[in-house]
Amino acid sequence: MTETILEMRDITKVFPGVKALSNVNLDVRKGEIHAIVGENGAGKSTLMKVLSGVYPFGSYTGDIYFDGKECRFGGIHDSERLGIVIIHQELALVPLLSITENIFLGNEQAHFGIIDWNKARRRASELLRQVGLREDPDTLITNIGTGKQQLVEIAKALSKDVRLLILDEPTASLSEKDSHALLDLLLEFKRQGMTSILISHKLNEVKKVADRVTVIRDGQTIETMDKEDVTEDRIITSMVGRSMENRYPARTPKIGETIFEVKNWVVHHPLHPERQVIKGIDLNVRKGEVVGIAGLMGAGRTEFAMSVFGRTYGTGISGEVFLHGKPADTSTVGKAVESGLAYATEDRKVYGLNLIDHIKHNVTIANLPAVSRTGVIDDMGELKVANDYRKRTNIRSSSVYQITGNLSGGNQQKVVLSKWLFANPDVLILDEPTRGIDVGAKYEIYTIINKLAEEGKGILVISSEMPELLGICDRIYVLNEGRIVGEMAGHEASQEKIMRAIVRGEERAAS
């Protein structure tokens, strides 16, 4: 029973500037459900991408043994041939094709290129029965819910003669009921002898199904524990127990009156208007205060921020926003900016910058009237502004005429910050301000945040990196599944407390 099916030895994977994995070891036994837990960005997904061949042999160091044989995968096809199938967090289904077509996508039931639809439909029905999904195989993916889509993904995996099934955060976007069904299905597969790896940060799920748990932190394996030894405390300590060095600039907060307040904020999903994404949030930010919003992926943090900022996310939005104690109209981006709100987006490349234009144009775009008169831009004035902000936020570039697409992540982020600083807001919402940038640039961003707080602005920071929130925030809200499940002063907060608030919120939601 203790035969090892997969062994990964000393896996190290380096991205430019970041060591994502360093000497990670993992062994998975035949027929078990092996859970991998860790914070966002700990390296779980990277490890699975190494395993499935997304990062081909040669782009990492270390060895992979599957069934006792050394493997050198050049791509996903190689790993799938051995029966290693990964189901990613973002589902890879084509919405406007049917269930059958999706299950056999790239693996069509065909002879000489001619698809045998009867055979495909028959096999699809069989597979759907196996995963317990009662749907017509001709139904389009777009017409079934996320939970059922997840099952289709699994059916697709089963169609490939799977020997090791990897699920990356499979329940992240599922309802409680669907999650339970999915976990039961995993247990059923186990009874049939299948091996699976479950990546999750929902500890109750892990406790429910996993035989063994491996904890990854900062790209390293911390420990692997057996089912009997698994306790919430032990997992949390393993997950977050990192040393806090001097990674955050010091600041003495001077906190004034409340300048930003949101009351009873409710938002519905844009595509499924019956689903509440934000379920009544109250929060406030005071003058000179840096407030954090902690939470796991999918907790609704970005959705909250975007819905407040010009209703750029969601439908059926209700609630009130106050700036300086007065009700503020933030129903369009223009109005939100006018009332003194700014939002630096999470994904700077997709939502933050015009990557094909240079720094100068990007810095002034949110506040063009300030450098123009009756619609005519004052060239010299604009250049002066861009140069000022380049100096102020320490953007490293040859000049303000450098194309932003050619800047490093940290410098791109500084351009985004400059853009919003130039709009001169009273309250600045920063969504993942340091994601994907190196430690040095992070320090600079924190310094800018501190300076803004000293100038009396209110700062709301959304971050998945708990140490970061602990390092820079005066107060932290914990958000989970669209609700605030905890609020704590920065000096009282700890990663354990935040994790506990999340877990408790989850248990409350479950019961």
Added chain:
Amino acid sequence: MSTETAAPIVNAAKASARDALKENLRQYGLVLALLAIMVFFWFTTSGVLFFPVNLTNIVLQNSYIVVMALGMLLVIVAGHIDLSVGSVAGFVGAVAAVLMVDYGINAFLAAIICIAVGGIIGGAQGYFIAYMKIPSFIVTLAGMLIFKGLLLWLLGGRSVGPFPTEFQLLSAGFIPDVIGPWTLVAPKLNDAGNAIPNSGLVLHSTTLVIGVLIVLAMLYFALSSRRSRESHGYEAEPFALFVAKNLVIAAIVMFLMYKFASYKGLPNVLIVMGILVAMFVFITKRMTFGRRIFAMGGNVKAAALSGIKTERLTFLIFVIMGMLAALAGLIYAARLNQATPKAGAGMELDVIAAVFVGGASAMGGVGEVAGAVIGAFIMGVMNNGMGIMGINIDWQQVIKGLVLLGAVAFDLYNKKKAIGS
């Protein structure tokens, strides 16, 4: 990753001189291409291309393409396309003919009505594109069919003309020589005592004066902008390069003006075109409206999250495009002196080609007014030159297609190299 440090100051000056030259070469690559093409045809047509009458013809033949290319540039930079402009131009030309010829409405009033009609047509299409979010390709493809159909219906198979004389002046007229002709070489007289064409050299002096004024104005603006940069402490391009560049431009302008002056002077339509080009350069370079179009074309999501009203902006762009298509329709009708059921057919392709040859990106966010204008003239000079050479229309199409493909491929290659470095 963030190890880029400020370059040592000593090297900065040298680097900036080189950068400035490189930047200028990229920017003026199109001008050079146009000049190269003109020189090529100058040889192959044994100089006919540069005959004053032919240069004037090139302007007249391409004026309506240039006018529409200005609007199309905004449309393409915004990330859209407009396939309907040819049909709209044809339709509006027909409306003008019906108003002026059939109903005897005053030419000026009729022209204003026509441009308003163009604006409404553009607005209608813009509404579907901006607010209903239907892809512009589909909306304007529908528009292309609709207005082609309406053109046929309105004219009922006949050609309507001729237009009143004052309307013909739009395309066939030249500015009056208020100063009076300047005779350099007196023309020979024939037996009847009349001047033999092309025998002397009489210059349209008003044209020359305007040319000198344009050159002086250009130099003044170039100098004052340079001084303003310097007084704000920002480095300008090296002085030698600055002088050389402006001298070359001045020489080209004066050369063309001389050619126009030795025929009938500046065509009216060139004045209209010149004013429009200057306006659109100003809009795209200096106005918030233009800046926002580029921001939207570069990243529509980021633009929306920066507070730009992307829907209204898109709508306005199509209104402008419609008005320009209408003006182009008027110019074309005035040139033919009649509205025909075939007017405008295929024109949209020449317009779109001009904008892409001029360096605009099909992905949006990149493009220049000057580029589009030069692109239009590159295609126009090729049409004209190949026509004079007697190349068959079939091969003309093939060559134009290859030039379009080659120009865009070359541009893309350059950009990739620039990003890679």
